[in-house]
Amino acid sequence: MNRKPISLFASVSAALAMSLAISCSDHIPARDYSIPPMPAYASLTSNPKLPDPFLFMNGMRMTSKDEWKYRRAELAALAQEFEYGYKPNTPSSAVTGSFADNRVTVSVTDNGKTISFVCSITYPTTGSKPYPAIVGIGGSNLNNTALLNMGVAIITFPNNQVAQQTNGSSRGKGLFFDMYGSDHSASATMAWAWGVSRLIDALEKTPAANIDPARLGVTGCSRNGKGALTVGAFDERIKLTIPQEPGAGGAASWRISDAQLAGGKTVQTLSQIVNENVWFRQSFSQFSKTSDKLPFDQHSVLALCAPRALLVIENTSIDWLSPVSSWNTAHAAHKVWQALGIPDWMGFSQIGGHNHCALPDSQLPELRAYVEKFLIGTGTGNTSIMRTDGGFTVDESTWIDWTVPSLN
Template sequence: MRAGYVSLSVAAIAACLVSCQAADSSKTSSRASTAAACSLPALPDFAQLPVISELPNPFVGLNGKTIKSKKDWACRRAEIGAQAQAYELGTKPAAPERITAELQGENLIVSVADKGKTISFTAKITYPKTGKAPYPAVIGMGGSWLNNEELAKQGVAVIQFPNNDVAEQLNGSSRGKGKFFELYGADHSAGALIAWAWGVSRLIDGLEATPASRINASRLGITGCSRNGKGALVAGAFDERIKLTIPQESGSGGSASWRVSDDQKAAGQNVQTLAQIVTENVWFTDSFKRFGQSANRLPIDQHSIMGMVAPRGLLVIENTSMEWLGNRSAYTAVLGAREIWRAHGIETDFGFSQLGGHNHCQLPAAQVPEVNAFVQKFLLDAVKTDTAIFKSDQEFDLNKDRWINWKTPQLK
């Protein structure tokens, strides 16, 4: 972490996380998080973290016990969120003192005031020409790389969230820059991904407070591609008002496992690893670099962060032609993540589609019906829509038991 946060221990961070999430949800008209009723123990510092060679068991709580119910999952989810913020992402601040929003044409201007400072950002809304207001909407992290014409045909609006304005991500020199850091200080622990997640929550606050926006804030999805796909996943994980999350070709820090990517790299493949990504940009908290040579000391992995979306809808879109994204790594991580939906008895609310033969962030025509199915189910209330989608056009030499050596409980 940077100056001002160096002496803040992991235990201190963990102690504030539940109260922060509770405050965030208490100031919104619909709850952003179910963490308010959960109590978290202190998290160990880096030096006390054990080595875990496989994907960490998402069903074992910090007390060492296997969870048994869906109610237990709510608090287990809070634990994973605390671990993700403490070790990987930095802290997502609580809801600020005041949020206002104003619609100017198709632009929603969101203003946020906290601790004597005020910032604002503008989100452009593209309305469909069909359907009926208030419209369901997909928030695009920096834009949407889905087939937006198809979304419009279904009566779904697209909202462009200005993530680079909220937190810069030009390169390693971008740390502490952007409107989030104008509000909370350049030395805040947040990396860009969690800063964007905070901004998306403020956008949703603004939509809830502005009926003139003609957006149904109870029917929202989020998407993004590549680095913005990482951000879409984090935003969907940390705000339960988002009904559908679609990270597209998000790779390392998104749908790919840190551990499996290291394994791919060791096998001679050109895969982005934790050791490399922390030198490239400022997506993560500065102290995440401690795990560069020891990803297996992370108490979580990306399957855990994907699991935070459960029991809401998640469709992971990946590209087998992009080895850099960790194609085998992503496939392995989603196998682990899917078990969380399976434990809830809603396996088909989790989708995975991995197709190659196209350029990065260019959605193939074959994946458009899959996106449409999830949109219809989660944003258009067509709850009987078939979303049993789990496929890859590549067969991987994969020892599943090597990475997933735990049993999936049936949560009551």
């Protein structure tokens, strides 16, 4: 890189250094700089716009593509500090895997305890071993027949065992919290992300499963779509992330959804979601009436998947998902892939006229193009996809006061 924009930052304490190691776990690149200490809530200032994803915490802006990994590490730390809770930096050596009857058993020994969970695998009857695979958070709601016919295996991840999500009383319950304590900062979605990372560790050590750990995608719908995004954002071994109708806490910006609610739309907002369930860390509720104080928004979380592939699937027929918010948020996130010179590595498809979590046939070509190109590795189809059937416009004048930098 041409410069180290973090060189002005003070050194961090041992405790913060530990948290930064956590925030960059599971194959986020090593850094040669220090992320600054996380700001306190009281020091955050109001910003009604979507925060600039290219602006470092020290006020300097990216000038080269290589700097994205450093800015991404900052965003990952901020997202964990304020929204998701921290993902433990569990070593791969703590994980073992075994395979039998089309199931992988993942065992983890850490923090003086051992937990195990089982992931079932549905194999294709075409393609070559070891197979690429899509991990479904609680299962896949994509066109699974089409995926199998493309030679892609489907792995079902038991997210509700790893971290419960029944309602607000579920906080701190599940295998993750049995290991790390019921008072751990991690939300349910971050606990699921940790669990999928441990699944990948196990697959890397279990060739009998006939799954290629270098060609893994992740998906999930609705609440599990929020989880799929968290998985893809915090483990670089996920090559393709496909959150399906994740709505608030997924594709929809907290700021824009608040504006939609104020305008009379029935959409899910931050103030509602923190009381409904445990998908975000407990302290996230402090932003219930101040989402504009967040030093990031969901466009930045989507961007944590860059430069890997991301396909967001949304639905214009369900107002609760805040389709206007998702449309604008996706365009803000897409600017990161644009700056990196790979705009066709991030797509957004928003089609209505169907039930929640039911993939219509009209979106199958887009799914196929992304899976073939980024997961199977042989596709040449069009992945330049930014479409909605809602007739929405992109309101940059209201939400964006920054430009896409020309990066070296």
